Amino acid sequence: MDGLPGEKVGEPSGEPILPISHTDSARMDTEKRIRELGLELPSPPKPVGAYLPARQTGNLLFLSGTTCYADGKPMRTGRVGAELSLEEGYAAARQTALNLISVLKAALGDLDRVARIVKLNGYVNSAPGFDRQPEVINGASELLEQVFGERGRHARTSIGVSDLPGHIPVEIELLVQVMPEPSGRDVPGPAAGAEVLEKIGELGLVPVIEIEHAEHAVPLGEALLAAGLPCAEITFRTDAAEEAIRRLSASLPQLLVGAGTILTLDQARRAVAAGARFVVSPGLNLDLIDWCLQEQFPVIPGVATPTEVGLAVSRGLSIVKFFPAEALGGIKMLKALAAPFKGVRFVPTGGITAANLADYLKTPAVYACGGSWIAPPALISAGAFEEIARLTREALQIVHTCRPERGAR
Structure with a gap:
């Protein structure tokens, strides 16, 4: 346990956890720090089991155990x-804290929303007789205070254990108080959101x-x-998806970038934070729909x-994804x-090709x-972007033929 002489941990103040407003944090710039x-x-570590990296209830965010x-x-x-x-144990704890900060970034989008680090639990894979666990976990505690300042000072527990999964040296979990997202943040809003969906309908084609x-x-x-074709749906089927969305959004603002294969709220938050302007899910996830609304x-749920x-x-949606279209019976099933x-319009996906695109668009x-x-993965990996452009032009010609009033501009 903590509390040994010479240990540097947050001093208990005896004060309750009170709300903190964005006005209080107006001069924060955590990422600059x-x-x-x-x-x-780093990129946030992926869960190695059936759990979420972070889970929020009210203004408290619980971060799962993370390592170095x-x-x-x-x-x-x-x-x-x-x-x-x-x-070396101290350095491992410091790296673990950096990974936890990346999980916070993915969960919140903005590290300035961290009101305070409330509690840290640290587990040290210890040799028999080793009793300096608090000094090891200081690697995490001191980094959190360096990054977040007074907000990073926290209550803490340090525990020695006989082993950890994969023989890792440390595992750390956090409890964090977060501030609500400011009302003026850059989100589409109802009008802009409607424009995004309208643009998709105008284009008639979404490359997945x-x-x-x-x-x-x-x-x-x-x-x-x-x-x-100023549109791309980047699917979360690969580790590169989030960073790809971030780069596209930053470098090509004229491109309407969406995130596909969104299965969880965590993925949705990460996609939005990276710059996605719409999300698409393969199935009907009501939690995801409610969060987006x-x-x-x-x-666009599947x-x-x-x-x-x-x-x-029942959730007020009128545009949905029909997936997997061909496997479900194609146009006959869709009709x-x-x-x-x-009043519902469909975005069929799955088995659509240049050979059947026109039949779908005429429905x-x-x-x-x-x-x-x-833009199949093989062409992307091969850097065959001229061929991708050719296939895109070919597809847009089909759109224009089927929908001359809404085809390629």
């Missing part, structure tokens, strides 16, 4: 006091993109724009049955599904079509 410290936030991963693998393994020195390497994102976006953010369409309609829902209930054939 991270740069000043010569640090760079760097570049996709533990920076060190072993027991502190045996295979590892105290100094699975990208393995983020450095291919901007050349791919440039190829789509050069061909006349609350945030006034455009969402449906496959009348029940799912009805649930989407039958759409018949009772006169009255179809709003737009999504497809991966325009």
Whole structure:
């Protein structure tokens, strides 16, 4: 346990946790402080089990146990006091704290929303007889205070254990008080959100993109724009998706960038924070829909049955994704599904190609079509962006032929 002589931890103030407003934090710039410290936030570690990296209830955010991963693998393994020195344990705790900050960034979008670090629990993989766990966990505590200042001072527990998963040296979990998102933040809002969906309908075509390497994102976006298609749905099927969205949004603001294959709220928050302007899910996730509606953010959920369409309609949605289109029966099934829902428009995705695109676009209930054939992963990885541009132009010609009043501009 903590509280040993000479240990540097947050002093208990005896004060209750009170709300903190954005006015109180007007001069915060946490990410600038991270740069000043010569640090760079890593990508948030992926969960290694059936759990979420972070879960918020009210104004409290609970962060799952995280360790000292760097570049996709533990920076060190072993027991502190045996295979590892105290100094190496301290460095592992410091790296773990940096990883936790990246999880905070992914969950909140803005590190200035951290009101205070409330509690840290640290577990140290300890050799028999090793009793300096508090000094190891200081590596995390001191970094949090360096980054967040007074907001980073916290209550704490340090525990020695006989082993940790993968023989990692430390695991740390956090409890964080967060501030509400400011009302003036840059989100689409109802009017802008409607414009995003209207633009998708106008284009009639959404390229569904699975990208393995983020450095291919901007050349791919440039190829789509050069061909006349200012839209891309980057699917969260690869580790590069979030960074690809970030690069496209920053470098090509004229490109309408969305996030696809969104399965969880955490993914949605990360996508929005990276710059996505709409989200698409393969199934009907009511929690995701409710969050997007609350945030006034455009969402196109996947449906496959009348029940799912009805649930989407009950949430006030009128544009849904029909997925997987061809596997479900194609146009025949889509027409039958759409018949009772006169006000609903569909974005069929899954099995759409240049060969059947026109048939789908001629179906009255179809709003737009999504497809991966325009920019398949193999062409992206090969850097064949001229071929991708050719396929895009070919697809847009089909759109223009089927919908001359709404085709490529």
